Amino acid sequence: MQTTRYPNLRIAALAVLFMASGGCAAQPAPSTPPPVAASPIPPAPPAPPPPGAEPGPLADAAAITTTQGTVSRFLTNPDGDVDGFMTDDGTLVRFPPHMSTQLTSAVRRGDVVQVIGRRDEGGSFAAQRITDTRSGQQVIDEPPMGRAAPLPRAARGEGLSRLSAQGQVAHVTTAPRGEPDGVILSDGTVIKLTPPVAQQFPGLVRTGATVSAQGYGTRNQYGTALQATAFGSPGNLTPLYDRNAQMP
Known part of the structure; x- marks a missing residue:
């Protein structure tokens, strides 16, 4: 029975489909638009890198x-x-x-x-x-060898000397975002300021200005640099920090 039953059912089903298609051909066009074919499913976006992953050395070449x-x-x-x-x-x-x-x-x-x-x-x-x-x-430029933590700023400052400097600004130094953070004098002396302090002296933190500074730093065979605690024009220094406040 099974050998003849399923073929008959298939034939009957095909006949019904044929008749239905013929009937549809005789009818006027349907009022509703035909279904739109489904668009293929877009591929999944690539998985984000794991937290802490570093880009390759040429990622921003x-x-x-x-x-x-x-x-x-x-x-x-x-x-x-x-x-x-x-x-x-x-x-x-x-x-x-x-x-x-x-x-x-x-x-x-x-x-x-x-x-x-x-x-x-x-x-x-x-x-x-x-x-x-x-x-x-x-x-x-490679990371320093070893894992020893750097000395705290207060400990490193114990070896600093009280210095003063005066001269013409040859170059304005900047922080990574481009804001001024100090000056280099024509003799190579580096006067470090913080960006907020540098912004208080727009007329002096510029090439060609004559400035004066006092602070703490080091002088050696390679040059002189100081972190300013007072800054201004010659004879008109402005204290930058409270005496009881820690030097930046």
Whole structure:
């Protein structure tokens, strides 16, 4: 029975469908539009990277640029570390202070260097690789060796000296977002300010202005730098902090 029953059912079903289609052909067009074919399901978006995942070294390669120039002077921070230099064309090159010893061992004043890195919003050059074209030695920005925590600011400040400086502004330094945070005088002295303090002296924190400062810092063979506690024009210094407040 099963061998003949299902074929008959199939034939009957086909007949019904044939008749229905013929009847539909004789009827006027339906008033409702035919159903729209379903669009294919779009592929799922790629899964986000896991938390803390770092991009590859070339993820933002488009932002990397190269410059070349002659080292005209080294620059220091108030703790006495070399953390930058000026080139003969006025470019300010910055690098982390933990590279200080390595950089001064590989590069000398007057050397021509090639620098690979990024320009920040203030125009300074944040170096990732510095190559001395004379010797071929390279200094690469890498995390400092070891896991020792840096000394607290108060402990590092114990070795600072009270310094004063005066001269003409040759360069205005900036924070990563481009806001002024200090000046470099024509003799290479670095006067560090905080961005809020620098904004209080728009007429002085600019190239060509003559300024004076007092504060705490270091003077060594590579230069002089101080964190200002008083700033202004010669003979007209403005105290920046309360005497009982901790120096930034």
